[in-house]
Amino acid sequence: MRKLLPLLLILVLGTAHSQRVVLMTHxxxxxxxxxxxxxxxxxxxxxxxxxxGDAGEALNRAALTSARPLADVLFGVDEGLLARARSxxxxxxxxxxxxxxxxxxxxxxADALVTPVTRGFVAFNFDRAYFExxxxxxxxxxxxxxxxxxxxLTVITDPATSSPGLSLLLGTIGAFGEEAAFDWWAGIRDAxxxxxxxxxxxxxxxxxxxxxxxxxxxxxxxxPAAEVIFSETPIDPASPPTLSWHCDACVVAQVEFAGILRxxxxxxxxxxxxxxxxxEAFQADVPESMFVYPVRQGIVLPPEYETFGPTPPASAWMxxxxxxxxxxxxxxxxxxxxxxxxxx
Amino acid sequence: xxxxxxxxxxxxxxxxxxxxxxxxxxxxxxxxxxEANAWQTLLAVDTWxxxxxxxxxxxxxxxxxxxxxLPAAWALAQPQLxxxxxxxxxxxxxxxxxxxxxxxxVLAWLGPRGLLGIDLRDSWxxxxxxHAFYNVGVVARIVGSHLQAAAPRLLEAAAALGTSPWRRFxxxxxxxxxxxxxxxxxxxxxxxxTSFGVILMLAPAPTFATLEVEVYRRVGRTFDLSGASALAxxxxxxxxxxxxxxxxxxxxxxxxxxxxxxVPRGAPAGAALAAVAPAAALVLAPVGALxxxxxxPPAGATLAGAWRALVTPSRFVGVSDLPSxxxxxxxxxxxxxxxxxxxGVSLALAIRRGxxxxxxxLALLPWAVSxxxxxxxxxxxxxxxxxxxxxxxxAHGLLATPLVVRIGVAALASVPEHTREAAATLGATPWRALxxxxxxxxxSAWLGAVAFAFAASLGEFGxxxxxxxxxxxxxxxxxxxxxxxPGAGPYAEALLLSVILALLVAxxxxxxxxxxxxxxxxxxxx
Numbered sequence: 001m002r003k004l005l006p007l008l009l010i011l012v013l014g015t016a017h018s019q020r021v022v023l024m025t026h027x028x029x030x031x032x033x034x035x036x037x038x039x040x041x042x043x044x045x046x047x048x049x050x051x052x053g054d055a056g057e058a059l060n061r062a063a064l065t066s067a068r069p070l071a072d073v074l075f076g077v078d079e080g081l082l083a084r085a086r087s088x089x090x091x092x093x094x095x096x097x098x099x100x101x102x103x104x105x106x107x108x109x110a111d112a113l114v115t116p117v118t119r120g121f122v123a124f125n126f127d128r129a130y131f132e133x134x135x136x137x138x139x140x141x142x143x144x145x146x147x148x149x150x151x152x153l154t155v156i157t158d159p160a161t162s163s164p165g166l167s168l169l170l171g172t173i174g175a176f177g178e179e180a181a182f183d184w185w186a187g188i189r190d191a192x193x194x195x196x197x198x199x200x201x202x203x204x205x206x207x208x209x210x211x212x213x214x215x216x217x218x219x220x221x222x223x224p225a226a227e228v229i230f231s232e233t234p235i236d237p238a239s240p241p242t243l244s245w246h247c248d249a250c251v252v253a254q255v256e257f258a259g260i261l262r263x264x265x266x267x268x269x270x271x272x273x274x275x276x277x278x279x280e281a282f283q284a285d286v287p288e289s290m291f292v293y294p295v296r297q298g299i300v301l302p303p304e305y306e307t308f309g310p311t312p313p314a315s316a317w318m319x320x321x322x323x324x325x326x327x328x329x330x331x332x333x334x335x336x337x338x339x340x341x342x343x344x
Numbered sequence: 345x346x347x348x349x350x351x352x353x354x355x356x357x358x359x360x361x362x363x364x365x366x367x368x369x370x371x372x373x374x375x376x377x378x379e380a381n382a383w384q385t386l387l388a389v390d391t392w393x394x395x396x397x398x399x400x401x402x403x404x405x406x407x408x409x410x411x412x413x414l415p416a417a418w419a420l421a422q423p424q425l426x427x428x429x430x431x432x433x434x435x436x437x438x439x440x441x442x443x444x445x446x447x448x449x450v451l452a453w454l455g456p457r458g459l460l461g462i463d464l465r466d467s468w469x470x471x472x473x474x475h476a477f478y479n480v481g482v483v484a485r486i487v488g489s490h491l492q493a494a495a496p497r498l499l500e501a502a503a504a505l506g507t508s509p510w511r512r513f514x515x516x517x518x519x520x521x522x523x524x525x526x527x528x529x530x531x532x533x534x535x536x537x538t539s540f541g542v543i544l545m546l547a548p549a550p551t552f553a554t555l556e557v558e559v560y561r562r563v564g565r566t567f568d569l570s571g572a573s574a575l576a577x578x579x580x581x582x583x584x585x586x587x588x589x590x591x592x593x594x595x596x597x598x599x600x601x602x603x604x605x606x607v608p609r610g611a612p613a614g615a616a617l618a619a620v621a622p623a624a625a626l627v628l629a630p631v632g633a634l635x636x637x638x639x640x641p642p643a644g645a646t647l648a649g650a651w652r653a654l655v656t657p658s659r660f661v662g663v664s665d666l667p668s669x670x671x672x673x674x675x676x677x678x679x680x681x682x683x684x685x686x687x688g689v690s691l692a693l694a695i696r697r698g699x700x701x702x703x704x705x706l707a708l709l710p711w712a713v714s715x716x717x718x719x720x721x722x723x724x725x726x727x728x729x730x731x732x733x734x735x736x737x738x739a740h741g742l743l744a745t746p747l748v749v750r751i752g753v754a755a756l757a758s759v760p761e762h763t764r765e766a767a768a769t770l771g772a773t774p775w776r777a778l779x780x781x782x783x784x785x786x787x788s789a790w791l792g793a794v795a796f797a798f799a800a801s802l803g804e805f806g807x808x809x810x811x812x813x814x815x816x817x818x819x820x821x822x823x824x825x826x827x828x829x830p831g832a833g834p835y836a837e838a839l840l841l842s843v844i845l846a847l848l849v850a851x852x853x854x855x856x857x858x859x860x861x862x863x864x865x866x867x868x869x870x
Binding site: 024027028029030031033036048050052053056060064068070084158159160161166195197199200201203204205206209210211212213219220223226227229230231233235241289291326330337341342 | 569649834
């Protein structure tokens with residue numbers, strides 16, 4: 001016991017002295033162990049991760065516990081959720097000095113309430129082998145999906161239950177206007193598009209690359225690069241298994257933000273954590289850990305991205321509707337459900 | 345028990361635990377979120393459409409489960425049935441598989457590249473077939489145990505009187521099995537009515553939604569927590585009403601059973617095998633399809649590569665390797681089982697020995713409530729616990745408690761009244777009677793309960809309930825982690841993990857059979 005005592009003391013004091021910060025995030029959050037450990041080694045701050053469901057559930061849970069916050073920082077709020085987060089008043093503004101190093105075309109955030117950390121692109125992917133085997137030309141615009149020849153080969157996800165689905169819905173409304181957008185949705189419904197509840201069900205269930213019967217799937221611009229990274233056998237750059245579709249106005253940028261949760265007792269550590277999320281090390285890590293793109297200038301993408309998953313050109317982006325609000329999004333989802341799922 | 349103070353005491357503690365773990369979170373969420381619009385949700389035509397549609401769906405699912413399960417039940421009661429233990433184990437497997445794995449298996453069978461070559465997704469048929477897959481074993485085991493136990497003497501008498509086999513079946517076997525049949529049907533209906541994961545994965549269109557799926561939509565996307573709470577309370581009320589015939593029927597099946605030492609003359613082995621075949625095929629087809637899918641990884645992945653990736657620690661925080669996931673699953677399984685046993689034995693004692701009949705309904709609560717709303721409520725009441733490592737075994741333990749209670753109530757009923765009276769007359773204290781009499785006499789049933797609770801914990805996803813940490817990843821969660829990444833590697837790993845999990849669960853289930861023996865299905869939780 002006498003030998004153990006100093007050890008115990010060190011343990012107790014050690015834990016008391018080490019600083020920590022709690023990051024609440026969605027289930028898809030990831031980071032290289034080495035990158036996270038380097039942050040701890042440099043700052044002495046241990047990062048605890050809490051995964052709280054998908055992005056919507058994570059926001060819900062942060063809001064429900066706002067009186068006694070479980071975490072200091074919440075990551076994973078996208079533009080669609082930002083309006084809700086704002087009205088829930090769960091964040092404290094923080095203007096990181098690193099914001100000046102961010103790329104130019106990110107959405108404006110009033111009062112620096114949250115900080116952009118990653119950017120993904122929701123995009124359709126093609127199964128190259130299917131198009132070649134069937135001698136089928138690729139579609140050239142979203143309007144082509146109203147043609148049953150393509151519509152019946154397409155699988156998307158439900159905006160009511162999936163984040164890429166909601167992004168596409170908001171993107172079409174932003175790009176075409178509400179009425180024209182719902183015309184398009186009715187058109188692809190009639191053309192035989194399939195709808196799944198989530199990304200995995202569509203990608204691993206319907207996509208012809210994984211044995212389904214549909215060679216056009218709603219996924220991300222980075223998915224073809226991920227296919228190459230996760231392949232055991234090297235892939236010839238001339239014939240990647242899948243392609244991301246970057247036609248004019250057919251990609252939706254999905255910026256994810258991090259914010260400091262209101263009332264945190266560890267404000268200083270939380271600020272350091274946000275700065276870490278903008279650091280070169282973390283930003284260079286996100287393409288391979290979360291399959292999204294960095295928001296900091298001058299970050300070199302991994303070689304697989306340069307060849308198979310480049311950033312979609314600005315001409316391919318659909319603008320999101322202005323003045324997004326939670327109530328407005330609910331109305332659109334309800335209308336979408338009526339039009340696409342109930343065929344009214 | 346003349347002086348059942350022990351039953352009252354432990355019953356009170358366990359009841360308190362149930363109230364704290366299940367009722368309090370739901371109440372906390374309701375108090376926090378219910379607004380005036382809750383009434384609109386409850387009175388909305390769409391809400392009742394969901395109720396009616398899920399009701400019809402559950403009826404159809406129950407009918408199919410009975411159609412295939414009853415012949416299997418009859419076969420399980422035939423002494424000449426070959427490989428009986430194997431069939432009984434097989435029928436428990438789907439019930440304890442996580443819905444993610446079960447749905448993947450059903451998809452491998454009836455999905456886009458299913459073995460049958462037809463894609464049944466987004467149809468009532470696939471939901472009904474999947475539910476029958478889950479529940480055919482519940483029917484076979486509940487009704488089978490009862491047929492085996494209750495019919496022999498009557499059948500012998502009927503046979504001696506020269507009644508034809510067909511007439512014996514209609515006039516003796518079926519009527520004697522009626523309470524078991526009602527119990528099985530009510531329980532299967534309850535599970536199908538509250539189905540969640542299977543529906544979301546196989547048929548996500550709003551047409552097919554159950555109340556639980558509606559709760560999920562409101563919580564995750566439209567942020568209508570008030571409506572979600574209202575729907576959760578509606579579901580709770582409806583399920584507790586539906587459970588009443590089940591509990592009444594089960595009370596009749598587990599009391600006053602006669603035992604025959606004579607081995608009855610059963611049907612020939614061939615007939616028994618033929619009767620068990622359809623149900624066995626329904627269970628084996630998806631499991632076999634899953635195995636076939638996992639053994640033929642897509643281009644760019646190999647089984648050996650997937651295995652290597654699973655056993656090597658990942659360089660990413662968010663991807664767990666197999667050894668740590670198994671270690672977590674086993675640890676949470678053991679702790680969860682300890683809690684479930686403590687609660688379950690206490691509740692069963694209070695119900696059987698303390699005469700707390702109403703507790704029968706309360707003990708079903710973990711199966712009746714909406715997991716999503718409990719999770720949110722828990723977050724309100726005990727945020728520290730809900731996000732800690734200890735929250736997981738507690739949740740698993742609570743969810744497995746109804747299993748143990750069902751086994752325990754039946755097991756305690758099987759201890760003869762006069763034996764206990766004799767013990768009391770000889771001066772045995774209640775503790776002593778419990779340790780030296782009640783538990784040893786129904787030992788195999790309790791061991792079976794342990795294995796059942798453990799298997800259920802291994803398969804428990806619990807994602808809806810709790811917050812996760814990378815260091816608490818269990819096997820089902822490790823599967824889900826991989827299914828969020830695009831690529832042949834993660835996909836092959838997820839399938840391989842599903843097979844490993846199914847094997848682990850199957851092993852525990854076979855253990856149930858070994859420990860529980862083949863006596864009157866003493867280890868059946870239903």
